[in-house]
Amino acid sequence: MDEILHLPQQEEGGERLTARLRARAETAGAALRTGAERFRRWTDTATAGGRRIISPLHFLAAAAVLGVAAVVTTVYTPAYVVELNGVALGTVTSPQVFEEALDRVEARATSILGYDYTLDGDISYSLALIEPENLTPTASFETYLFDQIGDVMKxxxxxxxxxxxxxxxxxxxxxxxxxxxxxxxxxxxxxxxxxxxxxxxxxxxxxxxxxxxxxxxxxxxxxNTNGKTTYEVKQGDTFVGIAAANDMTLSELEALNPDVDSSVIYIGQILNVKEEIPFLSVKTVDHVTYTESIACPVVEVEDDTMYQGESKVLDAGTPGEQVVTADVAYLNGVEQEREVLSTEVTREATNKVIAVGTKVRPSWLPTGSYIWPVYGNITSSFGYRSIFGSYSYHSGLDIATAYGTTIKASDGGTVVWSGTGTGSYWSYGNYVVIDHGNGVQTYYAHCSSLLVSTGDKVYQGQPIARVGSTGRSTGNHCHFEVKINGTSVNPLAYLN
Incomplete structure (x- = not known):
């Protein structure tokens, strides 16, 4: 019913249509009445005196009358002219046809407007005879009726x-x-x-x-609506930094990750973060041509003067270059996939030569990764904090655990301090410092006892001290600190 044609009959005007339909009916009716009357008179004459006498002339006359009637009933069909407020809308085989169309219009209007709607008007029906093909389609009635509803429009x-x-x-x-x-x-x-x-x-x-x-x-x-996506923790990340990078508050990030301790995150950990999703998303495909670097093939050369795991670049090589033609699919401007259609190399890459060590590594050599020295609750994080009634900068993590718990070397290296703190380090109590090379040192403070001496070589995971509460401390814990080139950094960014 969404596409309804208007009544072609309305071009004549309501009064003219009504008059035309009534004229047809009266003409056809008069013809039938005249024929019937003539037939009756002929029948009476033919049966006068009690005898049934039908002459050929009488027979032909009767046949003519019946022929007129047959023609009228064949060409025309009984119908009703429908008028609304005096305007002829068309013809139907029965009033029920129009009433059902009216019901459908009122039901549709009720659905559109959200309240019960009833069409007002004076509806009348008058008998007529009409050619069957000229009966009015019900869709035409519905279109006309909809046009009378002021609160509804197309x-x-x-x-x-x-x-x-x-x-x-x-x-x-x-x-x-x-x-x-x-x-x-x-x-x-x-x-x-x-x-x-x-x-x-x-x-x-x-x-x-x-x-x-x-x-x-x-x-x-x-x-935009808020959705949820994931983020993989990388080296140097902090919980606060991840929240800020994703335009979230710390509490919002914590709410999306209820099972995560915000003070202890690790590289490779998967966190839920907020993602803004447009109400209507757009997928586009760009046909692009660009120049791309070709990585140098790597050739390794053994070197027995270096330890296993160590390497040195002997020849950096020269990257190659190629022209790429691709179709790139985006969702709301964010790349989803890239289909490379063709590549043309414009410059070949040369080999990158790397010397790799073959000498057996001693156990104390640094690995470059850092393990937790002890496990426990973090009672004080890296950064500014309020302690002993004053606001101060905390250079490491305080990890609370039982007295005497073994403290392990976070990575291999050389012990450069093992003793009781003095000077600016008096508050550390008994502590150990391990140098891991490349400017990296780790500190282990407030120990109850020390298990290594200055100058010792220690391997990753080796016991070096025991948990205590020496120095400026309010309970048993290990103060763990990471310094790079003499500057303290957040240990959470390095611990695995």
Missing amino acids: NYVLTVNGQFIGASQDRDTLTAVLDQIKAAYINENTISAEFTSGVYITHEYTAANVNQDADVMLATLTS
Whole structure:
């Protein structure tokens, strides 16, 4: 019923149509009445005096009358002229046909307007004879009746996944809104752009006061909703930093990761973070041509003067170059996949030569990764804190655990201090410092006892001290600190 044609009969005007239909009925009726009367008289004459006498002339006359009647009943069919407030709308085989059309219109209007709607008007029916092919289609009645409802109008309607967005008398207005959304993701290389949702423009009846503001529609379609995606923790990350990088507060990040201790995160850990998702997403494909570097093939050369795991570049080589043609798919401007169509090498890469050590590593050599010296609750994190009534900078982690718990070397290296703190380090009590090379040192403070001496070589995981509460301490714990070139850094960024 969304696409209904108007009554062609209305071109004549209601009064002219009514008069024409009634004239047809009266003409056909008069013909039938005249024929019937003549037939009766002929029959009476033929049977006068009690005898049935039918002459050839009488027979032919009777046949003519019956022929007229047959012609009338063959050409015309009984019908009803429907009038609404004195205006002829058309003809139906029975009043029920029009009543059912009226019911459908009222039901549809009720659905559109959101309240019970009843069409008012004076409806009348008058008998007529009409050619069957000229009976009025019911769709024409429904279109006319809808046009009489002031609170309903025909509009172009925009929906997304079945949700109403807005309407307009002009289809181009809705198309322009959709094109504006796509335009944000289209450039000179774009070969296709489409919406990922079901977007439809239909022509249908709506309430007259429905939203037709293009700016409001655009705001709705470009609004964002919060989704959830994941992030892999990298070296140097902190919980606070991850929250800030994803435009989140610390409490929002904690809410998305209820099972994660924000004070203890590790490299490779997967965290849930917030992601803004547009109400209407756009998928585009760009056809691009670009120059790409070709990595140098690596050739390894053994060197018995270096330890296993060590390496040295002997010849860096020269990267190659190639021209790539590809189709790149994006979702809301973020690359999703890249299909390489062709490559053309314009410069070959030369070999990169690396010397690799073959000498057996001593156990105390640093690995470059760092393990937890002890496990326990972090009672004080890296950074500024309030302690003993004052606000101060805390250079490491305080890990609380039982008295006498073994403290292990976070990585292999050389012990450069093992003793009781003095001077600026008096508050550390008994502590150990291990040098791991490349400017990296780790500190283990407030120990109850020390198990290594200055100058010792220690391997990763080797016992070096026991937990205590010496120096400036309020309970048994290990103060663990990482310094790079003399500057303290957050240990959580390095611990595995």
